Amino acid sequence: xxxxxxxxxxxxxxxxxxxxxxxxxxxxxxxxxxxxxxxxxxxxxxxxxxxxxxxxxxxxxxxxxxxxxxxxxxxxxxxxxxxxxxxxxxxxxxxxxxxxxxxxxxxxxxxxxxxxxxxxxxxxxxxxxxxxxxxxxxxxxxxxxxxxxxxxxxxxxxxxxxxxxxxxxxxxxxxxxxxxxxxxxxxxxxxxxxxxxxxxxxxxxxxxxxxxxxxxxxxxxxxxxxxxxxxxxxxxxxxxxxxxxxxxxxxxxxxxxxxxxxxxxxxxxxxxxxxxxxxxxxxxxxxxxxxxxxxxxxxxxxxxxxxxxxxxxxxxxxxxxxxxxxxxxxxxxxxxxxxxxxxxxxxxxxxxxxxxxxxxxxxxxxxxxxxxxxxxxxxxxxx
Amino acid sequence: xxxxxxxxxxxxxxxxxxxxxxxxxxxxxxxxxxxxxxxxxxxxxxxxxxxxxxxxxxxxxxxxxxxxxxxxxxxxxxxxxxxxxxxxxxxxxxxxxxxxxxxxxxxxxxxxxxxxxxxxxxxxxxxxxxxxxxxxxxxxxxxxxxxxxxxxxxxxxxxxxxxxxxxxxxxxxxxxxxxxxxxxxxxxxxxxxxxxxxxxxxxxxxxxxxxxxxxxxxxxxxxxxxxxxxxxxxxxxxxxxxxxxxxxxxxxxxxxxxxxxxxxxxxxxxxxxxxxxxxxxxxxxxxxxxxxxxxxxxxxxxxxxxxxxxxxxxxxxxxxxxxxxxxxxxxxxxxxxxxxxxxxxxxxxxxxxxxxxxxxxxxxxxxxxxxxxxxxxxxxxxxxxxxxxxxxxxxxxxxxxxxxxxxxxxxxxxxxxxxxxxxxxxxxxxxxxxxxxxxxxxxxxxxxxxxxxxxxxxxxxxxxxxxxxxxxxxxx
Numbered sequence: 001x002x003x004x005x006x007x008x009x010x011x012x013x014x015x016x017x018x019x020x021x022x023x024x025x026x027x028x029x030x031x032x033x034x035x036x037x038x039x040x041x042x043x044x045x046x047x048x049x050x051x052x053x054x055x056x057x058x059x060x061x062x063x064x065x066x067x068x069x070x071x072x073x074x075x076x077x078x079x080x081x082x083x084x085x086x087x088x089x090x091x092x093x094x095x096x097x098x099x100x101x102x103x104x105x106x107x108x109x110x111x112x113x114x115x116x117x118x119x120x121x122x123x124x125x126x127x128x129x130x131x132x133x134x135x136x137x138x139x140x141x142x143x144x145x146x147x148x149x150x151x152x153x154x155x156x157x158x159x160x161x162x163x164x165x166x167x168x169x170x171x172x173x174x175x176x177x178x179x180x181x182x183x184x185x186x187x188x189x190x191x192x193x194x195x196x197x198x199x200x201x202x203x204x205x206x207x208x209x210x211x212x213x214x215x216x217x218x219x220x221x222x223x224x225x226x227x228x229x230x231x232x233x234x235x236x237x238x239x240x241x242x243x244x245x246x247x248x249x250x251x252x253x254x255x256x257x258x259x260x261x262x263x264x265x266x267x268x269x270x271x272x273x274x275x276x277x278x279x280x281x282x283x284x285x286x287x288x289x290x291x292x293x294x295x296x297x298x299x300x301x302x303x304x305x306x307x308x309x310x311x312x313x314x315x316x317x318x319x320x321x322x323x324x325x326x327x328x329x330x331x332x333x334x335x336x337x338x339x340x341x342x343x344x345x346x347x348x349x350x351x352x353x354x355x356x357x358x359x360x361x362x363x364x365x366x367x368x369x370x371x372x373x374x375x376x377x378x379x380x381x382x383x
Numbered sequence: 384x385x386x387x388x389x390x391x392x393x394x395x396x397x398x399x400x401x402x403x404x405x406x407x408x409x410x411x412x413x414x415x416x417x418x419x420x421x422x423x424x425x426x427x428x429x430x431x432x433x434x435x436x437x438x439x440x441x442x443x444x445x446x447x448x449x450x451x452x453x454x455x456x457x458x459x460x461x462x463x464x465x466x467x468x469x470x471x472x473x474x475x476x477x478x479x480x481x482x483x484x485x486x487x488x489x490x491x492x493x494x495x496x497x498x499x500x501x502x503x504x505x506x507x508x509x510x511x512x513x514x515x516x517x518x519x520x521x522x523x524x525x526x527x528x529x530x531x532x533x534x535x536x537x538x539x540x541x542x543x544x545x546x547x548x549x550x551x552x553x554x555x556x557x558x559x560x561x562x563x564x565x566x567x568x569x570x571x572x573x574x575x576x577x578x579x580x581x582x583x584x585x586x587x588x589x590x591x592x593x594x595x596x597x598x599x600x601x602x603x604x605x606x607x608x609x610x611x612x613x614x615x616x617x618x619x620x621x622x623x624x625x626x627x628x629x630x631x632x633x634x635x636x637x638x639x640x641x642x643x644x645x646x647x648x649x650x651x652x653x654x655x656x657x658x659x660x661x662x663x664x665x666x667x668x669x670x671x672x673x674x675x676x677x678x679x680x681x682x683x684x685x686x687x688x689x690x691x692x693x694x695x696x697x698x699x700x701x702x703x704x705x706x707x708x709x710x711x712x713x714x715x716x717x718x719x720x721x722x723x724x725x726x727x728x729x730x731x732x733x734x735x736x737x738x739x740x741x742x743x744x745x746x747x748x749x750x751x752x753x754x755x756x757x758x759x760x761x762x763x764x765x766x767x768x769x770x771x772x773x774x775x776x777x778x779x780x781x782x783x784x785x786x787x788x789x790x791x792x793x794x795x796x797x798x799x800x801x802x803x804x805x806x807x808x809x810x811x812x813x814x815x816x817x818x819x820x821x822x823x824x825x826x827x828x829x830x831x832x833x834x835x836x837x838x839x840x841x842x843x844x845x846x847x848x849x850x851x852x853x854x855x856x857x858x859x
């Protein structure tokens with residue numbers, strides 16, 4: 001296991017490597033590839049924090065927990081609400097900001113506030129050729145040259161190893177509340193959630209959990225955040241419009257969204273876990289098609305139906321062929337998040353791309369990692 | 384402005400190329416007449432002009448694909464053009480280039496309020512996108528000042544922003560999918576009406592690539608429900624520094640206005656003379672706008688006014704009606720027109736960390752004295768995106784050069800304090816040769832490697848963005 005202490009050491013390590021490298025931060029997501037492990041956690045530390053400019057710059061190996069603590073002291077947070085994979089994946093370790101950035105990890109608030117990539121203002125990274133590269137910066141608006149920040153977000157370390165990330169942060173609102181409605185079937189619930197998203201009431205969470213996920217009746221949840229008076233006003237408006245059994249506030253509300261963010265209803269349960277991005281209005285028919293195809297699924301729908309978390313039996317291909325075909329047909333893409341090693345070995349983690357996009361992606365990997373040593377195979381072939 | 388020397392081989396093939404293009408396009412969509420091609424000799428950066436070899440106006444993705452395939456086979460450079468409103472020379476042609484204008488592609492392809500998106504052809508203007516959905520209570524958030532004229536194609540190429548991006552983000556944050564034609568004519572689909580396209584974030588790198596990676600013909604855009612209402616407050620200050628400190632305190636307090644606009648004395652005086660908005664006599668002013676229901680607006684404005692009170696304001700003017708709101712915005716919206724009345728001006732677009740605002744404004748005053756040219760400031764303060772207007776006389780000998788030199792100094796200053804050369808206008812030709820002040824050779828190499836993959840022959844808008852010397856070997 002290599003654990004470079006500086007960006008230069010990392011560059012030398014990559015330049016001198018003569019085989020595959022397996023890049024990891026906290027190692028909490030359980031998708032490590034074969035190869036010599038490269039641990040980025042020594043590249044840590046918050047290098048700049050300006051609450052009045054809403055910006056924070058940190059080494060890629062900085063634990064998310066450290067960043068959360070420093071931000072909370074000034075009443076701020078990361079708006080994109082990154083998921084903590086540890087419960088779901090039964091992993092230890094500390095999630096790092098570099099891992100979150102490399103995988104573009106976002107949570108329920110992504111629907112309203114944008115993804116990790118939308119809050120990344122700049123990056124530094126070492127490419128597969130050992131070059132140290134910076135892109136973007138620490139200002140809110142920047143169109144100076146190509147946006148490689150976005151390209152690195154979600155590249156899962158296959159184009160370069162992140163060493164530093166600069167982020168836009170957000171003030172923690174004064175109040176939050178969640179409207180809960182139980183026993184509403186999926187298609188009706190999603191219709192309500194998309195309706196809620198079409199109101200001016202600035203919904204920051206819109207989810208539905210099937211009865212298999214709640215272990216009780218299925219449940220629709222709508223979250224609003226903001227100044228206290230405004231939250232009360234919007235909660236009343238949305239209750240009138242869509243109905244609610246209960247309205248919970250503050251910590252009682254926050255805990256409901258941590259559960260969805262971290263997909264804890266699927267933790268400590270047998271089965272493979274899938275994550276599907278699709279159109280909200282396609283979510284219910286997509287799930288129906290999977291059931292009609294004979295797949296037993298337990299569902300959590302986040303992002304007003306645009307994000308489906310599915311628990312499927314770990315038999316055969318865990319539903320891969322059916323899920324990928326139906327997702328392609330409905331529009332979107334499916335990622336295999338958790339499965340036993342036999343399934344992992346035969347099912348690609350990511351939805352295969354169209355031949356044209358695959359050629360572009362492969363071309364980019366060849367340019368940034370011509371030897372094909374950075375997490376090889378994770379996002380597709382290198383040659 | 385140095386541009387590549389036109390290729391005589393291409394110039395000599397003009398007729399053959401026009402004939403090939405006329406086989407795939409209607410006759411009136413291929414413009415070769417030297418008088419008519421003059422319409423495409425520049426964009427809104429009018430200081431640089433060059434008529435193209437010809438201009439083509441395809442009306443569909445298929446026609447764009449045919450055009451690009453033919454140009455690729457002929458080895459002819461192509462300069463894509465939206466509405467030609469670029470302030471950075473993004474659509475400036477060379478003599479041996481074909482201008483590909485998207486103006487005839489302006490249809491709505493799909494509207495979906497449940498999934499909150501609209502899919503359009505990219506020749507559609509920015510304002511019309513909002514126009515297509517506002518009757519149903521929705522809007523498209525990025526709102527560049529040129530929104531009446533500018534096309535979505537150009538917005539995507541330049542990753543356009545606007546006054547309201549403090550809350551809603553810029554184009555890249557509101558773009559869900561594209562249909563794009565590669566230089567060799569291949570049509571690719573990226574993303575779609577769902578969040579976070581699969582695979583590498585190609586959408587993210589295409590947005591803001593200044594038309595160098597492909598020609599985007601169709602776009603899936605995120606639309607948002609309109610807020611119940613919006614109301615601005617105008618606050619006057621005794622100094623730029625104090626206004627800057629107030630911006631910081633508002634942001635730190637956790638209120639998120641949709642816009643915080645800043646104007647300094649030279650700008651206030653010019654707009655007063657031009658538009659007579661009745662602004663207070665002060666060194667600097669802020670226009671802060673918040674959104675929501677009436678009670679929500681009151682709640683936010685109370686906090687903002689409380690903060691402003693701590694900065695000894697000259698005046699706090701809260702809008703009480705739609706009419707008063709319009710008057711508060713009147714001066715700001717006519718600022719560029721007002722400056723144009725009294726002088727020629729060059730508009731810069733550097734972005735700085737908000738905390739550096741006082742330092743940068745002070746240094747700009749010094750530079751203004753040093754170069755003997757006046758500077759007026761009007762900008763988006765919440766996100767640090769400056770728009771210094773350097774006033775000069777285009778007919779005065781050497782004044783344009785002095786102005787350009789001073790502009791370069793200001794942009795270098797922006798980079799020095801941790802900012803960047805351009806926040807929303809793009810690099811184009813204007814800031815191309817300043818890129819090495821912000822980026823090291825390895826940084827530029829990594830960006831150019833992306834173009835190598837999308838456009839291996841470097842035919843698309845190739846003489847832009849990167850210093851000519853660094854892209855020289857690639858452009859062939």
